[in-house]
Amino acid sequence: MTAVYEPCYEPWDETRGAEIIAEHARQEGATLVILHALQEAFGYVPEAAIPMVAQALNLSRAEVHGVFTFYHDFRHKPAGRHVLKLCRAEACQAAGGDALAARAEAKLGVSLGSTTADDRVTLEPIYCLGLCATAPSAMLDGRLIGRLDQKRLDALVAEAQR
Amino acid sequence: MSMRLYVSRDAGAVAVGADEVALALEQAAARRGVAIDIVRTGSRGLYWLEPLVEVATPQGRIAFGPVTETDVPSLFDALASNTPHFLRLGAIDELPWLKRQTRLTFARCGVIDPRSLDDYRAHGGYRGLERALSLGTDAILSEVTASGLRGRGGAGFPTGIKWKTVAQAKADRKFIVCNADEGDSGTFADRMIMEGDPFLVIEGMTIAGLTVGAAKGYIYIRSEYPHAVEAMNAAITAAKRSGYLDSYIGGSKQAFDLEVRVGAGAYVCGEETSLLESLEGRRGLVRAKPPLPAHHGLFGKPTVINNVLSFAAIPFILAEGAKAYADFGMGRSRGTMPIQLAGNIRHGGLFETAFGVTLGELVDDVGGGTFTGRPVRAVQVGGPLGAYFPRALFDTPFDYEAFAARDGLIGHGGIVVFDDSVDMRRQARFAMEFCAVESCGKCTPCRIGSTRGVETIEKIMRGERVSENITLVEDLCNTMKFGSLCALGGFTPYPVLSALKHFREDFLPAPTTLQAAE
Secondary structure (H helix, E strand, O other): OOOOOOOOOOOOOHHHHHHHHHHHOOOOOOHHHHHHHHHHHHOOOOOOHHHHHHHHHOOOHHHHHHHHHHOOOOOOOOOOOEEEEEEOOHHHHHOOHHHHHHHHHHHHOOOOOEEOOOOOEEEEEEOOOOOHHHOOOEEEOOEEEOOOOHHHHHHHHHHHHO | OOEEEEEEOOHHHHOOOHHHHHHHHHHHHHHHOOOEEEEEEOOOOEHHHOOOEEEEEOOEEEEEOOOOHHHHHHHHHHHHHOOOOOOEEEEHHHOHHHHOOOOOOOOOOOOOOOOOHHHHHHOOOOHHHHHHHHHOHHHHHHHHHHHOOEOOOOOOOEHHHHHHHHHHOOOOOOEEEEEEOOOOOOOOHHHHHHHHOHHHHHHHHHHHHHHHOOOEEEEEEOOOOHHHHHHHHHHHHHHHHOOOOEOOHHHOOOOEEEEEEEOOOOHHHHOHHHHHHHHOOOOOOOOOOOOOOOOOOHHHOOEEEEEHHHHHHHHHHHHHOHHHHHOOEEOOEEOEEEEEEEEOOOOOEEEEEEOOOEHHHHHHHHOOOOOOOOOEEEEEEOHHHOOEEEHHHOOOEOOHHHHHHOOOOOOOOEEEEEEOOOOHHHHHHHHHHHHHHHOOOOOHHHHHHHHHHHHHHHHHHOOOOHHHHHHHHHHHHHHHHHHOOOHHHHHOHHHHHHHHHHOHHHOOOOOOOOOOOO
């Protein structure tokens, strides 16, 4: 059995944030690179980091905010302790993904795109993990799971709730 | 001598337990005191057999699959005593599913260790680059043009012409960009080749850089592919160390540097101009064309932007000559296409073959029909923007023009199979909904049209003025098709209109059974 992997993030810290920004600011077209790096460190992109990125790249706050909000990946607040992503694209729909998504929602008591009240699990849709020949598929904190069925899903949900 | 075993490290294999199987093999070997050497390869693309374990023998590699952790002890006993095992599939190269393919691009995928540059070279890697260095720009361009290679991302634009335009452009800097934002559901060929043969992509991009005079390349990989990002980064590091990137490429005077950039979950960034905006660090808003990226691309400079599979086809074309590639195929679709069989399918995976094979052969014969065992009702070809085809169109040959003639597209070569439980109204609604969520918002037909499309299809689902609303959806689709800036809004009508055309019965109210009068 695979060990339960728990993502570990630093609390937001302005000095640390400035370091991360400075580390990447010299690359051409660095905005996404920096936003990714911030999220990797803190688990989300803190509001306070936006003007710092803008200043480092000589952009307006509105421009950086615009980039931040355009992309689905960037989080405005930390996710739950575990993130369970279910693929909702066509290949997984064809293989019974709709029923599994409904089952996960019912088991966790939240709808796709939200976090359980105890902050343990964030349930999210994802549009294609490229595992379309072993559909339906899912990802739990970076671990990939193919050929998902009711039993495997229940085990994943239970693992995420631990 | 130790026993050599091969287990895939491909994300698709790992998702069904390949890591656990590899670990179990190591533990079983240790317990028995047998020396083994496990090579983690890419995937052969026979996903219903993953995790696949191959064993090196004097007669070639023998395959077993699908192997689970619990099968490992008995598998080991069978190997040690050379006795039969219920998972034994025989010589991998003799499996009909592999044998009937024409693997030009995927020749090494699943065979070699993707982390090893030596393994790549031992299997013919970098022969294309060597020949390219001896040819010079004009001769390379005529080889690429003569091969008939067309953009494998979906648009099918001749690669040779694109390269020539950039080669002739005058600028202080030029760029090579690899579009690895493989967002279409039902496609995974880019992911497989990046994970299973990453040096091939590097070699193809390097040849492009030398040809057009670009010294810098970017590979834009979607964030949903962390394994591919890792594999490409590892390969780039190895190539740099061995003199295949940076300066003096392959001993020449030319320089070429590569960098991986990771997307952030926007489907529209698979559109080339949106991808360029994203690479520049902006919102992925589609640019109006012209100017073409070949003239005014990344950072305003002339840019070759091609799909992963286009770059991956280049080394073969250079190494073996244009004719060897162009001899395969039909009509204006030359060479091979890595086709991906997905969804509700028994034998799902990657099937590389010459253009011209029919849809029916692919779905029924190669794919073996549905996984559920129910009849195939619809297949969506070419991703979320591709048309749904019924069985009646299964004689369509896999060819850009043949699919276009039937109001479809081959796109990136993905085929998603649905059985007879599919509700085509829901699929049509999903196409519009996906477009609404992923629209970059720049043009009105896509931004507003997709939302109105969802609403109108929902009215049809509720039985409100069905025939009027069907006409309205068809009209809306025409507006989106001809009025949108890019393929997202422009092609979303394909799944919607094809569902309406070929599966009309799903949209009409169910006939009410009249109760007999008492």
